[in-house]
Amino acid sequence: MKIFSSAKIKQWDAATIAEQNISSHELMERAAHACLTWIKNNYSEEKTIYIVCGNGNNGGDGLALTRLLIEETYDAKAVLLNPEKEFSNDASINLKLLQEYAPQNILHWNEIDLNNIPGDAIIVDAIFGTGLNRNLEGEFAEQIEALNKLSNTKISIDIPSGLFTDTLLNVDATCFSADYTLSFQTYKRSFLHPETAKFAGKIKILDIGLSKIFEEETSSDFYATGINDIHALYKPRNPFSHKGTFGTAVLVGGSYGKIGAVALSAKAALRAGAGKVFVQAPECGYNVLQTFVPEAMFENAGKDFVEKIVAEENAVIGMGQGFGTNDVSAKAMETFLNNYKNPLVIDADALNIISQNKEKLLSLVPANSVLTPHPKEFERLFGKANSSLEQTDLAIQKAKEHNIIIVLKGHRTAVCTPQGKCFYNLTGNAGMATAGSGDVLTGIITSLLAQGYSSENAAKLGVYLHGLSGDIAAKENSQEALIAHDLMEHLGKAFLHIQHATIQL
Known part of the structure; x- marks a missing residue:
């Protein structure tokens, strides 16, 4: 399995959109469906799930996932970290869809008390994705540190917020600490080194149908060796062999x-x-x-x-x-x-x-x-x-x-x-x-x-x-x-x- 850099993952998405004649929003919907399937296979509808959403495309994944979970009768709530700031185009589409479908399931960060979140609820991190290239600081760092203090099961979508795709973090950097990371299509290199692997928890690779042609034709120097490769x-052994x-x-x-x-x-x-x-x-x-x-x-x-x-x-x-x-x-x-x-x-x-x-x-x-x-x-x-x-x-x-x-x-x-x-x-x-x-x-x-x-x-x-x-x-x-x-x-x-x-x- 090839491991691609953050830049090549972005190109992979674009190649998929062009090759399969779909929109970026449709690809986001596909990613959300993959996350939904994994959650359904691992947790019952009785679970309360808080999806903490940023304003970029990772937040868009989270907003789409919230809507899909509600459709499947889960008690899912989207928590918007920064609702006053502008959202990415695809995140805006999914925010509007959720507002139309279940506006009561949209919460704002400053309106919730983390101490009142039930201990058996699941926290989903959909704050920052693979495009992050600087250490978190200020309010974002404080919010993630507050989430890390909770003992709830934590799941990150694609990559833990605060983690870089291709490099490691500074020792004192803030990063969401996940029990599971639902990574799209392949591993990120940072998942494979002990300094940062601890933030990702157990890695689950979700196939979202990215372009096979791009994967085969695009070079990489890094691979994750799995059962298919082996x-x-x-x-x-040939049955007619000898020692x-x-x-x-x-x-x-x-x-x-x-x-x-x-x-x-x-x-x-x-x-x-x-x-x-x-x-x-x-x-x-x-x-x-x-x-x-x-x-x-x-x-x-x-x-x-x-x-x-x-x-x-x-x-x-x-x-x-x-x-x-x-x-x-x-x-x-x-x-x-x-x-x-x-x-x-x-x-x-x-x-x-x-x-x-x-x-x-x-x-x-x-x-x-x-x-x-x-x-x-x-x-x-x-x-x-x-x-x-x-x-x-x-x-x-x-x-x-x-x-x-x-x-x-x-x-x-x-x-x-x-x-x-x-x-x-x-x-x-x-x-x-x-x-x-x-x-x-x-x-x-x-x-x-x-x-x-x-x-x-x-x-x-x-x-x-x-x-x-x-x-x-x-x-x-x-x-x-x-x-x-x-x-x-x-x-x-x-x-x-x-x-x-x-x-x-």
């Missing part, structure tokens, strides 16, 4: 006291479908590995640390899990990179080793390799950024510069490609913030590379599977109780979900 790139068909994954890592990291990676690689898995680890981990993952083959790489890395023929290597940053392993890694030219997966301490000598080692990383840093590892490699959005932009720049895939792990993990594209992953949850989670991801991506997926597709599918496994595990046993082992054990159900998914239109 279903399209997933490769079902050689699905490649060989080699996981290199572990050190005394940290064998569990590479053991998790090895089992995850097997669960993700690799035909064969080798583990190159120090001999101190032999018993652990043979017990924990007997399906994998052990290769001695040293005594207490990895002292050598051997490139297996026709295999894909994933390295760094539990490696340590000792001089011996660092030297082994440098020697290996000097002689290895195929794409590989680099994680954890292997990234830290590179960051200690990045001027020399970064240039040795083979093209199309997949690096999987968390934000601090990324910072050590490529420098500081002022926000998660700026860090993602820097990751895109560095992926292009070094011809690599960067999997920037986080709230919505971003897969950044050498072509300057960024794919935000939509699966995963806070329960996955647990030791070993990243080691499992490394095993999954290495496995998919070994099975013949491109580096980009292995990263996108791997991150999605990893998050989906976490979502399934959390649903069964809570986020709090989730551990890395659960992610591996639920990979099978994640694959089944992708295989049998109903394509979302």
